[in-house]
Amino acid sequence: MIVDVWLVPVRSRPEWLGVLSESERARAARLAAADVFTASRALQRLWGASVLGVPPSEVVIDRSCEHCADPAHGRPRLAGAPSFSVSHTGRWLLLATAAAGLVGADIEDPALAADPAGLAGVVLSAAEHREFAAAPPAERAGRLLTAWTRKEAAMKLAGLGLAAAPARVDVRGPLARAGVPGWPKEPVHLRSLPVPGGHVAALATTVPVRAVHRRDLAELTAPALAGRR
Template identity: 50%
Template sequence: MPIDRTCHHCGADHGRPRWDTEAPLDYSVAHTARWILIAVVAEGLVGVDMEELPGPPPSPRLEAKSLTAPERALLADIPPADRPAAFLRLWTRKEAATKLTGHGLATPFAGLDTTTPLLTHPRVPAPLHLRDLPLPAPRHLAALATTHPATRLTTSRLDVLLRPDGTRGTEAAGGA
């Protein structure tokens, strides 16, 4: 399927990637150095983010610029050794939501409270549904944002879907 990058906000060719088709499918992609995560929905819009866990904690300046007051309070109650992962969990939720809207990092993260499963985004009329994703990738976190509740997740690994001879093999992953 052809991919369209027309920006819904200004019409330029830098917009949120989407399939140029009449089918109601939407997708989002995230990656790190060794892993790729693709989310596809049959209804509504989707955004996904995946990050590798960092070593040092985020700077107070970054926290002030990217977290809401409830998020800062949540982090304050977490032991210092666990704060980098907790911060990254909040960050992946925010980035998934802004990928869904097509605004990305142009959205002020400090205005997006991700402490609950529903996020009110200033540029989206309905709340977004947030969900943390389980990953087989060690030391990685991921989050999903959708315009409709994700009631069922199906996961597949590409190395299982592709046979050694390069042919497709969906039966190894249980269908899906």
């Protein structure tokens, strides 16, 4: 199975505001991190438009939770399109799509592990914490970030997000394992994703990944934005 990945720098993109809905533009105007929100919502709409062959304004993404009645905190889904997942830091936006099955993606800034011991106590399982404590101090932050991105990707795939306590998700091997309600019946495969700037990223899928293809942003923006001129 192939996973397509777009890695996009977060910066001001005024031309992308026109891709958003009126409510999304209003929300962006209220946010301190408006560039991140705008980039995330616009990229999802641009990708959806490319898959469905419709204008970005007609892309309707379902964000409802599959495990409760909340309409806004679920795994994003687009009818008629493959599974996709979005993650961001203040500098990078990551969009991953799977040709089959489900996908979850996460990217994190190295600053997240500024206090490795403190974060480890919150997110690692008992077995993972023993391995963390036994690792050389210079390696602990990197190991922790790798574990965290894999957990986050797996929890996003499951549509649980942080509703599943990270310490109950074990990612020491090639598969994520968790004893939490709502966890997928299929195996959840894990894969690290190389990214720049010291960032750490990971993918989780319900189908083994044969290859990851890095895609060009212009593949999405050129057709959609040209159609608005």
